[in-house]
Amino acid sequence: MKSLKNHISLIIALFTVLASVQIYVAVDRTIAAYESHLKNDYSVIVVANKAFTPQEFKTMSSMIERSEPISTAQVLERLKGEMSEKNLALLKLTLPKFYRIYLNRFPTPHEINGLQKKLQKNSSIERVEGFSQTHDTVYKLMLLFKDVVQVFSIAIAAVTSLLILKEMRLWQFQHAERMNIMALFGAPVWLRSAVLFRLAIVDAMIATLILCFSFFIIDYYAILTLPLKEIGISVQLFNFINDALRSLAISLGISIVLTFTIVMFHREEE
Amino acid sequence: MDKVIVAENLSLSYKEFETIISKATFSIDAGSFVFITGASGSGKSTLLKSFYGAIEPRQGQLSVGGVKMNHIGTSKLNFLRRHIGIVFQDYKLIKEWTIEKNVMLPLIISGYTSDVSGAQVQKLLAHVKLTHQAGKYPPELSGGEQQRVAMARALAHNPILILADEPTGNLDEYSSSVIWSLLEGANTQLKTTVVVVTHHIPEGLKVPYKHYHIEFGNINEIS
Numbered sequence: 319m320k321s322l323k324n325h326i327s328l329i330i331a332l333f334t335v336l337a338s339v340q341i342y343v344a345v346d347r348t349i350a351a352y353e354s355h356l357k358n359d360y361s362v363i364v365v366a367n368k369a370f371t372p373q374e375f376k377t378m379s380s381m382i383e384r385s386e387p388i389s390t391a392q393v394l395e396r397l398k399g400e401m402s403e404k405n406l407a408l409l410k411l412t413l414p415k416f417y418r419i420y421l422n423r424f425p426t427p428h429e430i431n432g433l434q435k436k437l438q439k440n441s442s443i444e445r446v447e448g449f450s451q452t453h454d455t456v457y458k459l460m461l462l463f464k465d466v467v468q469v470f471s472i473a474i475a476a477v478t479s480l481l482i483l484k485e486m487r488l489w490q491f492q493h494a495e496r497m498n499i500m501a502l503f504g505a506p507v508w509l510r511s512a513v514l515f516r517l518a519i520v521d522a523m524i525a526t527l528i529l530c531f532s533f534f535i536i537d538y539y540a541i542l543t544l545p546l547k548e549i550g551i552s553v554q555l556f557n558f559i560n561d562a563l564r565s566l567a568i569s570l571g572i573s574i575v576l577t578f579t580i581v582m583f584h585r586e587e588e
Numbered sequence: 589m590d591k592v593i594v595a596e597n598l599s600l601s602y603k604e605f606e607t608i609i610s611k612a613t614f615s616i617d618a619g620s621f622v623f624i625t626g627a628s629g630s631g632k633s634t635l636l637k638s639f640y641g642a643i644e645p646r647q648g649q650l651s652v653g654g655v656k657m658n659h660i661g662t663s664k665l666n667f668l669r670r671h672i673g674i675v676f677q678d679y680k681l682i683k684e685w686t687i688e689k690n691v692m693l694p695l696i697i698s699g700y701t702s703d704v705s706g707a708q709v710q711k712l713l714a715h716v717k718l719t720h721q722a723g724k725y726p727p728e729l730s731g732g733e734q735q736r737v738a739m740a741r742a743l744a745h746n747p748i749l750i751l752a753d754e755p756t757g758n759l760d761e762y763s764s765s766v767i768w769s770l771l772e773g774a775n776t777q778l779k780t781t782v783v784v785v786t787h788h789i790p791e792g793l794k795v796p797y798k799h800y801h802i803e804f805g806n807i808n809e810i811s
């Protein structure tokens with residue numbers, strides 16, 4: 319019974335580490351998905367007095383992914399009834415060209431400023447609208463969210479490290495007697511600690527299984543993904559191959575390092 | 589005759605300027621039965637510890653089974669211990685293992701297959717009259733029963749040397765008699781060298797024995 323209790327506390331500690339790593343990864347993924355969502359929505363409007371090809375825009379900044387002319391035909395169509403044919407033709411001639419420029423990533427406010435300056439260097443470009451005001455708010459909110467999650471997972475990692483350290487002492491105490499007795503009958507170090515390694519590996523696998531199962535439930539019932547989908551973000555919170563393997567590697571790594579530490583610091587008695 | 593233990597000017601101590609055994613010279617013949625007596629705190633356990641390498645000679649030479657115990661390395665010590673069977677006053681059984689597995693320990697360490705070691709363990713448990721307790725755990729047994737388990741474990745791997753530290757120190761008469769007859773049997777039938785630390789040499793032993801007495805750090809041969 320006592321050993322079962324120790325098992326459970328190590329499994330909980332390992333699970334907490336795995337869950338905090340997985341939450342961090344999932345949040346990172348969500349933010350990346352949100353960023354690409356924002357990127358698709360975000361564009362810079364350029365007003366120019368001559369026609370530009372997409373290629374010409376691309377040479378102005380490496381951030382520019384593509385550009386498209388904004389058709390003025392619709393506006394002119396609406397003015398048809400209110401203006402004379404002649405005036406309309408004149409307007410058509412003097413009307414500047416409008417372009418919508420899409421970027422290859424979601425820019426920082428600083429990058430928007432830089433882009434604006436670069437574009438305005440061209441004398442044919444009259445005006446660049448970066449919508450920096452709205453962009454700024456959204457961007458800052460996102461950064462804040464990222465920071466909060468980061469602080470949160472670091473705090474969890476710190477608390478769990480203490481938990482594992484405590485667990486380690488318990489294990490050391492609990493297994494010292496058996497390891498001493500085995501030593502008195504000439505068991506080499508690897509054999510003395512074999513039981514410990516086996517326990518550690520089993521615990522690591524159990525912790526990983528619990529993690530996979532919890533995230534499977536979360537994914538299956540779309541507990542978190544549904545509200546995200548509603549705001550236009552589709553993201554996979556748990557990838558059953560990559561994330562499961564990473565979790566297994568982390569928990570095995572921690573428990574094996576832990577066991578090595580116990581074995582190394584074990585002092586033989588007479 | 590071959591010597592299993594040879595000590596020359598052997599001094600033992602835990603701290604630098606202390607002496608528990610002082611410049612002792614003696615030898616123990618292979619196949620002999622030896623008693624070591626002495627007052628409590630005289631250094632009997634310490635001497636026994638030096639035989640299985642739990643304490644190194646402070647001065648002088650000690651060899652056990654032909655292996656030099658001065659500055660012995662870990663793998664050499666492990667090798668030596670696989671040929672020694674030790675019985676401790678406090679039994680030193682592994683609490684989370686069954687009686688059966690405890691007896692099997694030396695065989696597991698020596699890498700015997702489970703059918704070989706299983707048969708050996710059954711035989712030994714019958715010798716110590718504990719076949720019916722095989723599946724239990726040490727805390728469920730009485731002190732006498734636990735020491736009989738420890739005795740079976742010490743014999744499991746047919747050691748060349750058995751070291752017993754007050755094996756019957758506080759046992760009931762029945763358990764004591766089982767332990768003494770097993771020690772005698774190992775010595776007479778298997779020619780195992782037996783070294784026993786005790787307060788009191790039992791009467792009616794059939795084997796011839798040697799008797800050393802420790803006093804003021806000296807080891808004196810009585811008989």
Ligand SMILES: Nc1ncnc2c1ncn2[C@@H]1O[C@H](COP(=O)(O)OP(=O)(O)O)[C@@H](O)[C@H]1O
Nearest residue numbers: 588602608626627628629630631632633634635
């Ligand atoms: N681990 C140890 N560290 C320091 N001193 C010890 C240790 N074990 C025993 N002693 C001391 O060594 C002396 C001899 O002890 P011991 O060999 O156990 O005596 P015995 O077995 O004859 O009763 C005692 O004075 C005891 O206090």
Ligand SMILES: [Mg+2]
Nearest residue numbers: 632633634753
């Ligand atoms: Mg003693």
